[in-house]
Amino acid sequence: MNPHASLPAELLTLLPPPLQTAVEPVALERGKTLFAQGTRPVALFYVVRGEVVLERAGRQGQAVVLQRVRRGFVAEASMQSSRYHCSGLATVAGQVFRLPMTPLKAALQDDCRFAVRWIGMLNDEVRRLRAQTERLTLKGVEARLLHLIETEGRAGRLAIESGLKSLSAQLGVTHEALYRTVAALEQQGRLARRDGVLLLR
Template structure:
């Protein structure tokens, strides 16, 4: 559409210039009819005639060439603009396809646990209360919990134990230890269970080679970072009531009574302090 408009505008400009040139040609014709030609005057006539003819030619031809040059330039610009518009459409279409493909990859990618189950490893059974590893132990395996519950704990100077992770079925125990030579905390089986132990060196090598596994691993770590930030926010609160409120705002309701001691460890308070807070809220009817 823009090319057609440019062409019409160019033709209009050309017509005007041609009409201007026509008037110049009429002037040239008059000069030619009235100017002296060779043989009509003296010896200076040929030189004067040639000069007049050259002036007339130079006066008439440039506007025509300028018009054609202007029209050609406008047409070139219009075609170039149309080409840019047409070229941008395939690019946008390809970009949409790229987004669709990326989202389809995310939807169709198997969960990380399913990918880890196919890696070389071995099952290890732990009795309730048994240690999975100790503080300072070398990291030889990455444990995927298949059954039971394993706690990642850090013992405080006052004798209390801070639970850093409660790893249940289909979760990875101490996933950040993949990038450490030794453990910075301890782990014990809170409930008897089984883990799938993957050699650390083998998992690192597979993550470097397998893009799908690397993406799934990164996504899992991002989720764990969110959970760690929540727990860090809870532990920054000063009172038992504030910590319990923060925990409830995320989880919705209290766990069963038999799990209150684990909740106390998770929010970093003594079981007795948590029991008193829960009892006080129940008397007020707020919980």
């Protein structure tokens, strides 16, 4: 049996086999800090389940949330830095995979095909962040919610394992407003909610 068969399909496709051996699964417990702002970057992480938020200390000492990640890499922006730009905190239990920086950087230098795949992955992330920026300019909870399902869901289906309350923070709205909007769309027959999934009808 392949010892790395448990790796998510995205990592099996992206990473060359030698680098796959350096990846380690890490249980994600709510409240766990994966990395702290200001410390030396030693690894990045791929979230497969749960939720990790990227936080930075504000001027008044308050935590400012920069990004919420439920699937994908975190800390890749710190690869060329001497310090992590922010902290990675688990807000929903799940699982991540830890990828050490040193073998990753070596593979990017030595394997041109992998470097091209890595650039493609980063391009996809830029497109996703642009969609997120566009979404936050939309007026109304319904418009933002439908935009999220259409851009980040698949075939009109969006997994919401972390629940509507966490989703409301991602949309930049109150959870009460999101609950009302979801209920109204369900009544209209335009949306269904079942087993942690929002489904457009």
